[in-house]
Amino acid sequence: MSLHPRRHRWRTQWATIVWLTVVWVFLWGDLSVGNVLAGLAIALAVTTGLRMAPIAFHGRFRPAGFLHLLGRFVLDLVKASFEVSLIALRPRYVPHGAVIGVQLRSHSDLYLTLTAELSSLVPGSLVVEAHRLTGVLYLHVLDVRQSGGIEAARQAVLDQEERVLRAFASDEELDAAGLGVRA
Template sequence: MTVVRRWPQVLWLTVVWVLLWGTVSVKIVVGGILVAAAVTALFPLPLLPRLPFRPWALLQLGCYLLVDLVVSGVQVAWETLRHGPRAQAGIVAVPLLTDSERITTFVAAATALTPGTVVLQIDRAGGRLYVYTLGLRRPDDAARVRRQMERLQERMVRTVGEER
């Protein structure tokens, strides 16, 4: 019964099994299904609610991330060319706008894609992300990073979740 409700996990594990073997045959696919069913039954992951399908919000998020990727790339290149080894970076504490671990994970992943930034730590108890970022030269640069991260979180919440 549990394995039947977890068919997407079984399917995904079977695909991984076939990819690891590097060839497709009936024996490998059936073996993959059996191994995936056994792994899913012995080590069940918690069932998560399905992500909402919000195509307009997803398109807006994709465009936002694409623009952010280009703008951040130009900013990192400029900072590197202009200041070289004297380029300044720092860690900025950013308040979390949601209790959702899923959204926090998506935000951290999107931040890692952006040149010049990475989430160093997620403080769930304190409700903060600690973001390492390049280009902190003035006191108001930290506030700019906080605003950018809050906008990203708001877009992520509109796309895949609920606010706290």
Template sequence: MIDNRRTAARALWTQLPFFVWLILLWMLLWGQFTVLSLLTGTIVAIFTTRVFRLPPAELSGRINLWYGLIFAVTFTIAVVMGSLQVAWHVWNGKRPGTAIIAVPLDTDDDLIMTHVGVTASLIPGSLVVQTDRKNRILYLHIIGVKSLDDVERQRAGVLRWEDRIVRAVGSREQMQALKKREAAHHGSTA
């Protein structure tokens, strides 16, 4: 009986950030940070989590604020640069080259894969069109492609986003795997 209570308390604690996020999202959607929007957001969050049951997502329990800041700054720069590139393609009048590329991710974690996919989709000029969860592959539609070098540059860019996300919120095991990959990569280029 005590183990069941501990398990339930632990599950509630691990899901609390998502619950708070749902409430905050509700308040952002309404553009109000009032007691009424907090109350209705809580009701909607309870309803949503009870009706649309999803498997619990395990958070890593590790947040690196420095790498989170680096992620936020580089993401903002990427959004601005992507917007300018898309605007240039529209203003230029020429049809930009497009491609659908497969990006095999290194990290085997649904939450990291989701973060990478959302990040890639929010940057203008790319959009996730399909995910292969089993093989950890994101398929993206990208614009502004003129050669295979552009495709490889886009693929490497998505993998850099994965690395930044792992550094910011990945587990200790994911960080160790990232460091091993970096060491192997630096060893192969030397």
């Protein structure tokens, strides 16, 4: 921890404050000065009153990677929902599930959480257990046959992690994960 905890906290919490203000403005629906100020006041009160562990975000926001992540995510979400609906509605079909463990390549809580959230919403997999210290995600695959096998399901999670890293990670983190920087 740094020697100036209060200053340290403001700097790392600004993203949370911005996010809370955005949520407040969205709730009220119109972008007026009063709403933004009220949102800022409430966000400040919440972040100073309810103290949570600040998430260390050393990464860099890459717009191209972020758009790619978002687009693929929307496509995968639509595909996943229809696949699960098909399995549910097809008569006399029993899905055979499996639980696989995937070793993620990055060493940060934030990317682990993001990958876990996104993997839960896309085809075939659902996060059952996550070990923070070792960076392993355990996922339950709904139907092994539909996902193309166990190794294909594992590779899908690793691809999801790669898309998350390419959207948010800094260059050092990308190198540490073994993914080269794309030009």
